[in-house]
Amino acid sequence: MSLSTLLGIWVAAALTFMIFSFLYKDNAVYKLGEHVFLGIALGYGWCIYYWNDIFSNAIAPLVYPLEGQARNWTLIIPIVLGAFILIRVVPRLAWLSRYSFALLIAGYAGLAVPNEIAGRFLPQLVATMGPFGPGWVGAVTQAVLLLGVFCTVVFFFFSLEHRGLVGKIGRVGVLYIMVAFGAAFGYTVMARVSLLIGRFQFLIYEWISTMHGSS
DSSP: OOHHHHHHHHHHHHHHHHHHGGGTOOOHHHHHHHHHHHHHHHHHHHHHHIIIIIIIIIIHHHHSOOTTOOOOGGGHHHHHHHHHHHGGGSGGGGGGHHHHHHHHHHHHHHHHHHHHIIIIIHHHHHHHTOOOOSHHHHHHHHHHHHHHHHHHHHHTOTTSOSOHHHHHHHHHHHHHHHHHHHHHHHHHHHHHHHHHHHHHHHIIIIIHHHHHHHO
């Protein structure tokens, strides 16, 4: 094992224990590890974003065009709009960023709405109105899905007062919503536990093995 690899494993183990120290209490060691992680993540993310997006999409076509291709001068417009966002830190020029944010939000909304309808709403509508079957398991599953969608929609229908039958249907919708939230929370916990297991595997199979190898 090379010296750089060995040093990297020990640094990673030290940072892991620094983060785990929060289990005892909030302390300066944990804050140091947190700041180191955030700083490295921010620097790494900025490098990836610069070379994959800013340089390849804005700078390269304008400054270093491919052989046989003309410079794309129209890229000056998004570059200027992006600069408007950055100069928001200057109070006198902060108003320029409003034009950039207005175009950004409007453009994102224009792209997101049809994508959400085609990618989420219509597939869910088709799945809800699907046939009952095959078999009794498929029929029961489809009935439960149809009942859940109907009751949840009724719960969010505020044009009628939630009393009597409407209130009871809405309460059934609340149960479906709670089940959905619970499943989402359980999935999040499983993802975090998976990260924790990965850290333990690193400490056991890599960090401890370096001490055995050195001994």
